[in-house]
Structures are given as structure tokens and as C-alpha cells.
Amino acid sequence: MSIDGSENIRIGNRVYVAYKTWLAALPHTGEVPCLLELQDGVTIGHFNHIYATKKIILEKMY
Template sequence: AAEPLTGARDCRLEIHDGCIIGHFNEIYATKSIIIEKDVLTADRVYISDNLHGYEDIDTPIHRQPIVQNGDGLRIGEGSWLGVGVSVLGANIGKHCVIGANAVVTKDIPDYCVAAGIPARIIKRYDFDSKEWRTTTPDGHFK
């Protein structure tokens, strides 16, 4: 769904050619979500560019305003999101692999493997050696 519930002038949800969206995925845009070509999502993936507000402790959360989480998000071409992944207002680069049940809250650059809660980079493609190499959580090669 794409609804401008946070006051954005434009609200868009783009799913480009060649994408395969798994069963029971939820994609909820209040400003902008762009899923580039050939992205694969497994089952039960949640992608959102917004959060529930919870600032007012006297009001139930479901009655509080929806809050925009960033300027929208993009999932880069050729990426794969495993079963149960949640993407919360963060961008994912191209040709990334996001491990099952990961919660992506910060941007993941191109050609990375990320896993965990919160998702952290565990591998990155090294164009010099032409292989996937393990990294520190910030993406530097070990």
C-alpha cells in the first residue's frame, strides 16, 4: 500500500521488472519505497518507510500519528531478502543478501551480506580478489 499518512506531497511505491515477491509480504509506503529490478523477497518480508508514533504515553499507540522514517527507501537491483526480514526505513544496496529474520534499520551498501537483529554486515564482495570476504560489522574487510 502507498498512502501519504505522514503528510508527504508525493507517495509512491515502485516495484520494477523481474522482481519476485514472496508470500505474505507487507510493503507499506507513506513517502517512497522503490524496489529495483530483479529483487527477490522470500515469504513474510516486511518493508516500511514509516513507524508508529509512541510519544504520547496517555494515548494508545494505534491512535497516535504515523511517523515518517527517513526520506523513503530503496532496495537495490538483484538483492535477496530472506524469510522474515524486516526493513525499517533503511536502504539496501544492489546485489545484497539479507539473512533470514534480519531487521534492517541502517543502510546496507552494495554487494554486502547482512544478518542479525539489528542487521550487520558480515560479508562484502571484494572486487580486487573477486570473492566474498568476511568483514567487521561496519563493512571493513578482516
């Protein structure tokens, strides 16, 4: 897993991030604060790239 901008990333409890995933949260658009949040129970599969330049919040569906 690769992480860029860890100071802008929040990860909840029981979060699973699979092989070869890239998480990034960097304010390239000038938006401050920038946030990538993975809430409790979120699962992310293999080979995903999730890049927040403003705000992305992923929630558990059930």
C-alpha cells in the same frame, strides 16, 4: 501480499515478492515525498514487512 501507499511504491522489472509480504510507503514522519523502490531483479522472501516512512531503495546485489 499486502500493499499500503501504492502511490509511493515503485517496482521494477523481474521483481519477485513471496507469500505473506507487506509493502508500505506512508509519510507518517511528515517526510514528503515518501518512497519505497524495488529495483530490477530484486527478490523478497516470505513473511517480510517493509515499511518506508521516508525512503527505502532495494537494489539487486549482483
